[in-house]
Amino acid sequence: MKHYIGAGNPMRPQFDARAPYQAKHFAWACDAQGVGTVSLNRPERKNPLTFDSYGELRDLFNGLRYATDVKAVVVTGEGGNFCSGGDVHDIIGPLTKMTMPELLEFTRMTGDLVKAMRGCPQPVIGAIDGVCAGAGAMMALACDLRYGSPATKTAFLFTRVGLAGADMGACALLPRVIGQGRASELLFTGRSMTAQEGLAWGFFNALHDSGELLDKATAMARELAAGPTFGHGMTKTMLSQEWAMTIEQAIEAEAQAQAICMQTQDFRRAYEAFAAKQKPVFLGD
Numbered sequence: 284m285k286h287y288i289g290a291g292n293p294m295r296p297q298f299d300a301r302a303p304y305q306a307k308h309f310a311w312a313c314d315a316q317g318v319g320t321v322s323l324n325r326p327e328r329k330n331p332l333t334f335d336s337y338g339e340l341r342d343l344f345n346g347l348r349y350a351t352d353v354k355a356v357v358v359t360g361e362g363g364n365f366c367s368g369g370d371v372h373d374i375i376g377p378l379t380k381m382t383m384p385e386l387l388e389f390t391r392m393t394g395d396l397v398k399a400m401r402g403c404p405q406p407v408i409g410a411i412d413g414v415c416a417g418a419g420a421m422m423a424l425a426c427d428l429r430y431g432s433p434a435t436k437t438a439f440l441f442t443r444v445g446l447a448g449a450d451m452g453a454c455a456l457l458p459r460v461i462g463q464g465r466a467s468e469l470l471f472t473g474r475s476m477t478a479q480e481g482l483a484w485g486f487f488n489a490l491h492d493s494g495e496l497l498d499k500a501t502a503m504a505r506e507l508a509a510g511p512t513f514g515h516g517m518t519k520t521m522l523s524q525e526w527a528m529t530i531e532q533a534i535e536a537e538a539q540a541q542a543i544c545m546q547t548q549d550f551r552r553a554y555e556a557f558a559a560k561q562k563p564v565f566l567g568d
Contacts, residue, residue, distance in 0.1 A: 304343070308336035310361075311343070317354030317512075318504040319347075319405075326362025329414045331370035334377075337392055337418075344399035344407075351567065354508030355515075356403070357500050358426060359410040360419075363493060368417020368440060375444065390450075393418060397451045400425040401523055404516030406507045410500035412493050416440050416475075421451040424460065424486075427519060430500045431487040436475040443473040459526070461486050511549040512567035 304311055310322035321343070323330035332340075347353055360366050369375055378386065400407055400422070409426035415437040423429055423437065431437075439457070441450045448454065448470030457466035461484040469476055481487040491499045507515060517540050525533045544550060549565045556563035 304346075306339065306343070308333065308339045313353055314505075316505050317352060317508045318357065318501060319353045319355070320357045320359065320501070323358075323360040323366050323419075326360070326364065328370065329364040329367035330360040330362070330419070331367045331373070332418050333370050333373045334389075337396060340422075341392060341396040341399050344396070344403050347403040347405055350405075353405055354512050354567065355504040356405050356407045357410055357497070357504050358407060358422065359497055359500070360412065363434075364413035365409075365411045365415040365435070366417075366419025366422060367414050368419050393421075394451050397421055397425045397456075401519075404512075404519060406504070406515055406519065408500045408504050408507075410497045411435050411437070411487075412496050418451065421453060421456075424453070424456050428488050428500075428503065429481075429486060430496060430503075431478050431481055431490050432493040432496050433478050433490055434493060435478040435481065435487075435490075437481055437486065438473060438475040439469050440473045442471065448473075460484075509565065511544075511547070511553070511565045513547050513549060514544050517544055 303313075306321075310324045311319065312322075313319040321340070323332075323336075325331060344356075347356065378389065381389070406428065407426045409423045409429040411423050411429055412432045413434055413436070415423050415431075415435055417438070417440045420437050420439050439448060439450075439453055441448050441453070453470060454466075457470065460466075461469075465484055468474075476484075476486065478487065478490055482490050489499070521533075521537060521540055525536065528536060548568045549563075552565065553563040
């Protein structure tokens with residue numbers, strides 16, 4: 284598959300993201316409140332991913348590290364489904380013909396998408412309806428908050444195609460969200476987790492009817508975008524980094540993080556608004 288190696292390779296970063304960015308392989312929009320929306324837009328195929336969409340999504344979320352005009356992000360899919368995973372014809376077929384170095388480049392790229400979603404400072408909110416499978420389930424798992432509908436079915440399908448359940452960080456992330464035993468069952472069997480299971484197990488923060496799902500997710504994103512965005516970025520960083528810390532290390536790390544946040548103008552604005560019995564207006568600095 285030499286097409287994917289070298290110039291124009293979607294497996295390698297291409298750009299930095301900003302609010303006015305024009306996406307090629309999915310839809311991207313950012314509103315006046317700084318809420319960006321990623322919409323997977325191949326509804327006739329239940330929004331599968333391709334080599335190009337994987338690479339562009341990774342680059343978008345990496346670029347969001349520097350996009351101060353984007354305060355929060357919603358990830359969704361069009362046509363009543365979230366994402367059916369890697370496209371069988373555009374990805375899985377070609378993978379069977381790749382060399383080991385090319386395969387490793389691909390699997391690292393897919394993992395880099397999860398790392399980019401988790402590494403950007405903006406809260407990422409999933410509006411997850413209908414089919415959410417394979418790499419789509421991993422994109423959902425990489426979100427900070429997840430909203431589903433009663434029709435949502437989430438499946439980590441990797442063993443169904445003869446692979447390990449260990450893909451894109453699944454064996455690290457899923458047990459931390461729903462517990463080791465539940466994650467083990469889903470990753471070994473590849474079965475679908477129902478929406479009600481996902482809600483009871485903590486995978487979903489809430490369930491909403493399909494017709495209002497995106498609006499609910501966007502409303503939460505706007506609420507977060509109106510908050511102390513530097514503080515939200517610090518919260519996201521610490522939620523990730525403290526997994527590998529002892530309690531003593533975590534308490535010290537949070538002391539340092541909070542002292543940094545106390546240097547922001549938003550902290551001063553909050554105090555002044557409180558003293559004046561007003562609602563604070565946060566500007567992210």
